Amino acid sequence: MQDFLFIVCGLALLIAGGNWLLKAAVDLSLKLKIPKIVIGMTVVSFATSAPELIVSINAALDGFPDLALGNVVGSNIANLGLVLAVTILLSPIEVSKSFYTTDWPVMMLASLLFFFFIYFDGVLQQYEGIVMVVFLFLFLVYLLRFQKPAVVDPEDEPDVMMPTYKTALYLGLGGTALWGGSELLINGAVGLATLFGVSERVIAITIVSVGTSIPELAASIIAILKKEKAISLGNLIGSNIFNLLAVLGITSIITPISVMDEGLLTNDIFWMLGISFLVLPLVFIPKGLRLGWRDGVVLLGMYFAFIYITIR
Numbered sequence: 001m002q003d004f005l006f007i008v009c010g011l012a013l014l015i016a017g018g019n020w021l022l023k024a025a026v027d028l029s030l031k032l033k034i035p036k037i038v039i040g041m042t043v044v045s046f047a048t049s050a051p052e053l054i055v056s057i058n059a060a061l062d063g064f065p066d067l068a069l070g071n072v073v074g075s076n077i078a079n080l081g082l083v084l085a086v087t088i089l090l091s092p093i094e095v096s097k098s099f100y101t102t103d104w105p106v107m108m109l110a111s112l113l114f115f116f117f118i119y120f121d122g123v124l125q126q127y128e129g130i131v132m133v134v135f136l137f138l139f140l141v142y143l144l145r146f147q148k149p150a151v152v153d154p155e156d157e158p159d160v161m162m163p164t165y166k167t168a169l170y171l172g173l174g175g176t177a178l179w180g181g182s183e184l185l186i187n188g189a190v191g192l193a194t195l196f197g198v199s200e201r202v203i204a205i206t207i208v209s210v211g212t213s214i215p216e217l218a219a220s221i222i223a224i225l226k227k228e229k230a231i232s233l234g235n236l237i238g239s240n241i242f243n244l245l246a247v248l249g250i251t252s253i254i255t256p257i258s259v260m261d262e263g264l265l266t267n268d269i270f271w272m273l274g275i276s277f278l279v280l281p282l283v284f285i286p287k288g289l290r291l292g293w294r295d296g297v298v299l300l301g302m303y304f305a306f307i308y309i310t311i312r
Contacts (some may be wrong), residue, residue: 006188009032011211013181014051018215021050021174022269051179051212056251058182059204066201066264067189067208072247073268074209076111076240080275081303083213084236087220089296095233095289103237104280106139110244111276115269117163122259129252136245155294185211198311201261205268205310221290233279233291240276263310271306277300 040242052075059067113135117128162170196306216239251257259265282295 002018003188003191007192007207007211008182008188010181010183010185010188012212013177013184014055014212015133015215017174017177017179017181018051019174020170020177023162023176024167024170027162028171030161031164031167049239049247050174051215051245053247053250054178054182055185055208055212056247057254058179060251060255060257061185062186064186064200066199066260067186067204068251068257069118069259069264070201070204070268071208071212071246072243073272074205075213075243075301076272077205077268077275077306078168078209078213079216079236079240079243081299081306082210082281083217083304084233084279084291085296085299086217088291089300090221090295091231092290092292095283099233099237099283099289100280102143102242104236107237107241110135110241111273112243114248115273118259119265119269122251122265124248124257125252126256127309132174132245132249133253134244136249139241139245148176148308187264195286199261199263201264201268202310205264206307233283237279269311271302275299275302275306 050260052071055071059065059071060259113132114124117132119125186210189208190200192207193200193203216236248257278299282298283291285287286294
């Protein structure tokens, strides 16, 4: 019971901390007169991936590398198999041309880069982390130079800048909540894994990854209820790219990440590659550049099959 309470409180702190950090980061960017497009593509992306980043860094430093890896691989599967599926079950979404010209190819490249770095030796080395972060930097430079029309400004960007003390307060609260939440989440996850006699990877790939994907899921449902198409396929694919290249890249630069549970290499990573690839034909079949409820059923079915096989 205590471990479950740790997980719930940890997730609550991560969600609150991520939200506070996002507000502070966007406001700070406006104060520094950074262009809106740069805020949308860098600051907002980084802030919304902060829960995954802090959990992965903390888990790797605390000696639980499978939590760090499972959290990211599981989040990428949950973003498409759960968050996107629920979104298109509630309402169909139109897919922009940039999906197949930029977003999807880069996501697959990032996924394959991660696969080749970790599959053969079971370790994500520091130099490999540097390569991943450099790849992310080059992708952002490309987006900002050539894909400006495809970028949508964040809707929650404040029209009026906050007082400096409030920005500093949100920054401090956000950072503290993220760190404290990640500690609670890791302690709870490890305790739960011990209690049920499963590996940290299984807890990370199921409970922890869904928990760190809750902000995206909540935002998707709210957008649908408000009849806004704020959550697009591009947003979720962008999140997956950032999770792989930034979260795992930065974590492995700080400390190399080794695979402890082989299930990550024999099961999880192939599900991530498979569900990432599957989105491409779903976008074009049966109607071009559109995702409807049938696609949602397929993705959700895949996600539940993945969870069932992983737990079993």
